[in-house]
Amino acid sequence: MATIHLDGKPCAARSGTNLLQACLEAGADLPYFCWHPELGSVGACRQCAVRQFSGPEDKTGRIVMACMTPVTDGALLSINDAEAREFRENVIEWMMVNHPHDCPVCEEGGECHLQDMTAMTGHNKRRYRFTKRTHTSQNLGPFVKHEMNRCIACYRCVRFYHDYAGGEDLAVFASHDNVYFGRATDGTLENAFSGNLAEICPTGVFTDKPFSAAYSRKWDLSGAPSVCVHCATGCNIIVNARQDTVRRVLNRYNGEVNRYALCDLGRFGYGFVNAPTRIRAPLRVISEQQTPIPAQDALTRFARMAADGPVIGIGSSRASLETNFSLRALVGPDRFSTGQTRQEQTCTDCALSLLRAHPGAIPTLHDMESADAVLVLGEDVSATAPRLGLALRQSVRQPSFHAADAAKVPRWMDAAVRTLGAECPSALFIATPAPTELDSIARETVRTAPDNIARLGFAIAHRINPAAPPVPDMPDTDAAQADRIAATLVAAGKPLIVSGMQYGSPALMQAAASIASALATQNPAAGLSLVLPDCNSMGLTILGGLTLEDVLEKAATGEIATLVIAENDLSRRLDPSSLTKLKNDVPNIVLIDHTLTPLSRDAALVLPATPFTECTGTLVSQEGRIQRFFPAITPAAPVQAAWRWVRMLAEQISTNDETLPDRNPATDLRTWTRVDDVTAALSRACPALAEAINAAPNADYRADNQKIRSEPARASGRTVIRSHISVRDQPPPQNPDTPFSNSMEGAYSPDLPAALIPFFQVPSWNSGQSLTRFQQEIGGAMRGGDPGIRLFATPSDSPPEPPRTPDIPAAFTPRDDEMLLLPEGRLFGPEELSALSPSVAARSAADAPTLSLPAGTPYPPRMTLHLSDGPHDLATRPVTNLPDGIALCPPHMVMRAFAFPRTARLSPVTSAAAVTPGYAAPGHATPVTPSPLTPAPVTPIPVTPASGPTASVTPRRDRP
Amino acid sequence: MSGTLRTLFLTFLHAFRRRETVQYPEEKPYLPPRYRGRIILSRDPDGEERCVSCNLCAVACPVDCISLQKAETEGRWYPEYFRINFSRCIFCGFCEEACPTYAIQLTPDFEMSEYSRPNLVYEKEDLLISGTGKYPDYNFYRVAGVPVPGKERGESEHERPPVDLHSLLP
Amino acid sequence: MTQPPLLTIILTPLLILALATLLTWVERRLLGLWQDRYGPNRVGPGGLFQAVADGIKLLFKQDWIPPFADKAVFILAPAIGMMTVMLSFAVIPVTARQSIADHLNVGLLFVLAMMSLGVYAVVLAGWASNSKYALLGGMRAAAQMISYEVFMGLSLLGVVMITGSFSLHDIVTAQSGLWFIIPQCAGFVVFLLAGIAETHRLPFDLPEGENELGAGFHTEYSGMKFGMFFLAEYAGIILVSALVTTLYLGGWQGPLLPPVLWFALKTGALVAFFILLRAALPRPRYDQLMALGWKVLLPVSLLNIAATGTVLMLHAPG
Structure with a gap:
């Protein structure tokens, strides 16, 4: 540590950092634009000028750019120096020369770094009287909005997009006063991190396009700390909501995980929670239509079903630990399935044991x-x-x-x-x-x-x-x-x-x-990292259970009377024939889910659950990090968290079914009243997840004896927002599952536990740049510690198992008649929930599924792929260096149930095959109902019976 | 003592002064244009809605009685709904002061009593007038550097035409 | 002593009530007059029925007793206040003939006794409300009224000494030559001030002190119970005005006009003076009020007695 003197005050500073960082860490307000903790310093904006003195005798000193000057022990600085202040004010005045007069219609307004910095420097009067330079803006696709006039040329966008994220299609054009940040031509930004531009850009040049369509100022948005559910990485996010709709997702800094960047899938995939595909009422089939029924009616029906015989539960790798565990507690560990196919489960089990045994x-x-x-x-x-x-x-x-x-x-x-x-x-x-x-x-x-x-x-x-x-x-x-x-x-x-x-x-x-x-x-x-498919794959694997194949076998022998499926769309995992057989073998299927899926069409009972934005839950990421997400919206009855439905189901069967396993009083789900009870029971019942209870402070957490406010103090419209419904004031909804107050009243400070920070804002820093005040040191851990608890943080103490001689597979040999079909690496589209998000659907619709084939062999432009659900007519795409005998197609987008690897036959397009339905855009692939309350019969995913003698699909092997 | 008596006497003399009270319903007082009465939303000189849905009125409101939602057509922002709960409004005029486009204005009309509180909740169609209010000439979009229908990029006041990026001229 | 007609006994309280009600309107109109405005002028001719409207409003308001109050005493307190004022009117000689008991030989003592009892109304109301503002108001009222009681009585001694009788009728007749305001000017001033304090009227309305105590002893009262305090206060104004008229201004006596009119005129002028005080003067601090009583009015009234006694002794026959 070094000591620097800021305006005569000694401050500790980390050596090896620059003066700007040191000043910010010392709590000083020093304006800057081009510096970013993750991107480093380039000295482009000239905003962070301070006066540095060479020694106590030096009374004149010199103006330096703080971001370009290393910290030296005993450095003497003045931020408040008159000339340095004037310098900064003049710099910002130059930057504002061409800035358009459009803050009221700018999405950045209210959380704009440029606004903050302008106020901080004290520039408040425009002296420039000449004309402003203007730029045309570009259409950058469904994610990012471009308004080039607002640019102050800090270069952060290209430094992030090109230098940091490796995007090739955003660059700087033109020269001097005219520099332009954009693409060579209009078009969708290709990089998967384009959404971060909205947070990186200090002004409103790049803004969040889906958010703009449902816009609300930052001061009006209630926030909830959450965890991304679209892959197993476990990035931390903030979900912003207002008036019971989710408006956007922001990055939430976690020094060990996502830090400053979030991928576009996580940032824009939330759209499914507002989509019309959400289930808003219990449904049951009346005259071949899923029809809303009262919750009590649904429960009574379930009581009758449970009397029929054994109940089997199927969990899901996209559901929280609480949902899965409650279902397991309902049916007993022997009757709980993880909802993964045997192949998936083998892989996840393998991953878990490898990670546990890894000595490094x-x-x-x-x-x-x-x-x-x-x-x-x-x-x-x-x-x-x-x-x-x-x-x-x-x-x-x-x-x-x-x-x-x-x-x-x-x-x-x-x-x-x-x-x-x-x-x-x-x-x-x-x-x-x-x-x-x-x-x-x-x-x-x-x-x-x-x-x-x-x-x-x-x-x-x-x-x-x-x-x-x-x-x-x-x-x-x-x-x-x-x-x-x-x-x-x-x-x-x-x-x-x-x-x-x-x-x-x-x-x-x-x-x-x-x-x-x-x-x-x-x-x-030496490190080992294994990528898993879903947000809670790791947690579910630790919890354990039957595979889907086991369930199918049980069903075939008539051992299942009722199947309770939680947040799992089996049609993505089971071949259409297996699924049909399962439906025929099981008399009652009860589905607890938040979104209509093809499976929900056939469920005898559909119960409306909450997605991750409306309930509290715990997930385990692929690196073994247990993290909690909190609701941004308090759901309105009858929608409730899946575990609450399970608890209600338990009340229905507890009295009249003796076949259920003995109930452990510790895990008796009838005693659960709030989510912390579920997590506590989980921690007791599952020693491997004992730490789950500590993933975040529970709902009893209070700061200064108050709940935490989920809205900024200046949130507007409290007395009017629902006055068109009733002019009487209503208290904010109380949620027993969170420590948040659902209003602007409550405690908030940068010292909150990092897992509970609902938004980033400190006085005079209204943008996300206020994050520096929430960190122990810039780029380091959050002041309250980085959120989440690691499961495999330290190598296991137990002596490593004697290395089992692994089965070294034989070398691959291409076959003449069949191709080895592998998943194409595609970000937008294959993932189940984000595909329902309008912006992600728009992004993936531009890129119809193709069949990628080795470029070496000439293939016709369209070919027919024969899969278990019939032939698919697809455009082919030659891929350089793709090995012979291998074809790629995007998972779940050609055939909904798609397990890799598999072999498939290709044939040239025939007129007969051309009539088979091919790709349907994800937005249409799942049912879109006119009204959430009266869902029309669910449109089936195109299912054509396997026809023709050539339709041969052979799983390449059953088990590894 | 003498002070007290003097006060009494002076007060007594007020019996012979003219009364200041205006007999309101029969006799209407003059209210200046900047009187803070019923709130309206005005239109710009071209007849378009002035409100750009920036939310500054809502955040300035000390009793939080303004709520609105942004919508957009072709770059022009407007409120999808705009609601004022006059049963909460204290007519402080902060909203008018905060408005960057002169859209929200307080008027000299104060006769808006109702027998039922829900009738005091005004929606956009109740608030929007067809004139410019107190500021006849201002049009935000003529000044702001965003393109809207009828005004291309670079056509605002004090703007040059867009830069030709392919030009090599300095 | 002749028995007064039953009609008078029944009519007097009703008349007092009606006058007190009317006075609420008169006060507001006069305040308006002195403050360059109108006051209530919408209900009936010149707003005359405003008092009726207010009465109806008070009658129909929810008569709410706070759950934390001492219910019996809470109800009793306004009744005491009303009763003591009403009873005092029994001995007021309106004219030589129109009165209930003007010949009562301890008439003046009776009035003082009733006024002293009036303290209970305020103190009990403050105590029974079980609320801190009400209690503070009640305490102030008790201290203020008991203090001013002392020299109110003392100031009257001069009059009694000159007349040689406690009968109010006798006192009036004794003024046929010279109103007592001339020889007893000091007593008059002290009695007037004490009367204001007794009725806790402005500027001595510290027991009610709106800005620091809510409404003082009647903070918790509503409906007609509040109305009774209200009417008792206005009846008290009339009573003190009538007493001053009787004791110092020659009662019904006067040239040309009939005696009833003289009495009404003198009383009315005093009532108007009470209202003028309210229109003109600010409220003193509580310690100033007490200091005025004990350090100024008490010595003045004692001196007045001494002076009156000396003069009487010097002029005494024999």
């Missing part, structure tokens, strides 16, 4: 950013865990940081470090069947089939640790490649192996784990 580190996303050699083994992380991909992209910069350290250039000196980095070799190796977005920054890419990738992995492990089994029949080129990769990994200080279950192959994960543990014998920093 299980890195957080932030740890991954500092890995200096990375091997991605058979996972397109940009599609399955985009934020992880972004972290890997940062890891490539490690060599340039080392070079900078050697050259004595501070790491935050962005331009210099990037110049040095241009010479530094990347240490990222990617082995995937299909090209990925990270290929461009990888040192080597390996394009081959998943089995061969696994073989390569085992070969690398054997090179590092000869105790690992050798791989037979390795070609020399591959062996040489394995040598090179192994050498780099061994030489690295912090190597990282990333794999996952995208290709449904446990062998890949085992190969990754054997490399990581081989490295860990020499280097305890």
Whole structure:
């Protein structure tokens, strides 16, 4: 630590940082634009001028840019110096010369860094009397709105989009006063992190387009700390709501996970919670139509169903721990299914045991950013865990940081470090069947089939640790490649192996784990990260249960009278024929879900649950981080959290069914009254998740003896917002599941526990830049500690199991008659819930599903893909370097139930096949009902019976 | 003592002064244009709604009796609904002061009593008048640098035409 | 002593009530007059029926007793206030003939006794309300009224000494030559001030002190119980005015006009003076009020007695 003197006051400052950071950490208000904690300093805006004195005798000093000046011990600074103030005021006056007079119609207004900084510098009178320069704006697609006139040329957008996130389609054009930040032509921003521009841009050039359509000022939005549910990474988000609709999702800084950036899926995928596909009332089939019925009626019906015989519960990897656990408590552990197919469950179980047994580190996303050699083994992380991909992209910069350290250039000196980095070799190796977005920054890419990738992995492990089994029949080129990769990994200080279950192959994960543990014998920093598919895949795996195949078997033998399915659309997991058989075998299907799915059409009873924006719940991310999300909206009856429905169901059967397992009083769900009771019961019942109760403070948390306010103090319209319904004032809704007050009344301070921060705002910092005041040190942990509790943070103390000799798969050989069908790495569309979000649907609709085929062989422009639900006529797309015998298609978008890998036959398009329904846009693929209360019969997902003698679909193997 | 007596005497003399009271329903007083009475939403000189739904009136309102929702057509912001609960309004005029477009104005009309409180909830159709109110000439969109129907980019007051990015001229 | 007609006994309280009611309107009109406005002028001719409207309003208001109050005493207090004032009127000689008991030989003592009892109304109301503002008001009223009681009585001694009788009739007749306001000017001033304090009228209305005590002892009262305090206060104004007329201004006596009219004129002028006080003067601080009583009025009234006695002794026959 160094000491700097700010206007005569000594302040502690971290050495190695710059003066701007030091001033901000000392609590001083020093305006800035171009500096960003994650992007470093470039000195472009000239806003953070301060006067620095060379010593106590120096009375004149000199003006320096704080962001470009390193902290030195004993530095003497003056922020309040008259000349420095005038300098800053003049700089902002220049910036405002061309700024349009449009704050009232700007989405940034009220949370605008430029507004804050203008007020901070004291510039309040416009002296410029000449004409303003204007720019045309561009249509940048469904996510981001562009209004170039507001630009102050701080360069943050391109530095984030191009330098940080690797986007190629946003750049700076023109020169001098005319610089323009945009695309070469109008068009959708391609990068998966484009939404962050809205938060990165200090003014309103880039704004959130879906939010603009349902706009509300920041001061009116109630916030809820939440966790993204669209992949297993577990990024922290803030859900903003007003008038019972979710308006937007913002990034919520978690120093160890998502930090400053959120992918577009997480930022714009929330739309399903406002969609007409939401279920708002209990439904049951009356004359072949799902018809709303009173809740009590539904419960009575369930009581009759439960009297029929055994009840089986199916949970879901997209539902919270509380939902899954309550269902398990209702039916008993022996009758609880995780709702995953056997193949999925094998993979997730494998991932869990590998992570538990890993002797090295299980890195957080932030740890991954500092890995200096990375091997991605058979996972397109940009599609399955985009934020992880972004972290890997940062890891490539490690060599340039080392070079900078050697050259004595501070790491935050962005331009210099990037110049040095241009010479530094990347240490990222990617082995995937299909090209990925990270290929461009990888040192080597390996394009081959998943089995061969696994073989390569085992070969690398054997090179590092000869105790690992050798791989037979390795070609020399591959062996040489394995040598090179192994050498780099061994030489690295912090190597990282990333794999996952995208290709449904446990062998890949085992190969990754054997490399990581081989490295860990020499280097305890060797990390292993395994990507899982859904937001609570990890939690559900720890909880455990039957597979869907087990349920099918039970159903076939008539052991199931009633099936209670919580938030799981089985049609995405089971082939149409299996699903039909299940429906025929089980007399009663009860579905608890928040969104209408194809499955809900056939359910005898549909109960309206809450999505993540309306209830409290706990999720476990793929890195084993237990995190809690809180509701932004208090749901109106009869919609309620899924576990409350389960509890009501329990009351129906507790009296009249003796076949149920003995009830443990500790987990008796009839005693649960609020979500904390469920979590507490879960913690007691499941030792592996004992920490779940501590993931965040519970609903009894009080700051200064008050609840936490979820709205800023200046939220408007309290006495009028519902006066068109009733002019009487009503108290804000009380929610027993949160410590939030649902109003502007309550406690709020930067010192709140980080898991409970509903919005970021401090006096005179109204934009998201106020985050610096909530951190212990800029870019470090939150003042209340980073949210979440890690499960595998420390390597397990138990002696590692003797390494089971992994099944090294045989090399892949292309077949003439059939292609190996693998999932295409596609971010927008395949994910179930976000596909219902209008903005994501618009984004993915522009990109119709295609069949990707190796570019080497000529294929006709359209071909027919024969799957178990019939032939699909698809456009083909040649992909360079795709190995022979492999075809790619986007998961769930061609055939709803789609498990990879599988083999499929291709045939040229015939007129007969051309009539089969092909792709339907996700927005239409699921039922869109005219009114949430009277859902029309659910439009079936196109299901054509497998016809023709050639329709052969063979799961390639049942188990690994 | 003498002061007290003097006060008594002076007060007594007021019996012979003219009364200040205006006999209101029969005799209407003159109210200046800036009197703070019933709130209206005005239109700009081109007959379009002036309100751009910036929410500043709502946030300025000390009793939180204004609520509105932004909507947009072709770049022009307008309120989808605009609601004032006059049973809460204290006629402080902060909303008018906060309004950047002169849309919300207080008028000299104060005769708005109702027997039932719900009738005091005014919606946009109750508030919107067809004139410009106190400010006949101001049109926000002529000044603001956003394009709206009828005014392309670079056509606002004090604006140059958009920059040609392909030009190499300095 | 002749028995008064039953009609008089029945009519007098009704008349007093009617006058007190009317006085509420008169006061507001006069205040309006002195404050350059109109006052209530909408209900009936010149707003005359405003008092009736207010009465109806009070009658129909919810007669609410706070749950924390001492119910019996709470109800009793306004009744005491009303009763003591009404009873005092029994001994007031309106004219030589129109009166109920003007020949009562302890008439003046009776009036003083009734006025003293009036303290109970205020104190009990304040106590029974069980609310801090009411209690503070009641305490102030008790202290103020008991203090001023002392020199009110003392100031009257001069009159009694000159007349040699406690009978109000005798006192009036004794003024046929010279009104007592001339020889007893000091007593007059002291009695007038004490009368204002006794009726806790402005500027001595500290027991009610709106700005610091809500409404003082009757904070918790509503409906007609509040109305009774209200009427008792106005009846008290009439009573004090009538007493001053009787004791110092020669009662019904006067040239040309009939005696009833003389009495009404003198009383009315005093009532108007009471209202003028309200229109003109601010309220003193509580300690100033007490200081005025004990440090100024008490010595003055004692001096007055001494002076009167000395003069009487010097002029005494024999």
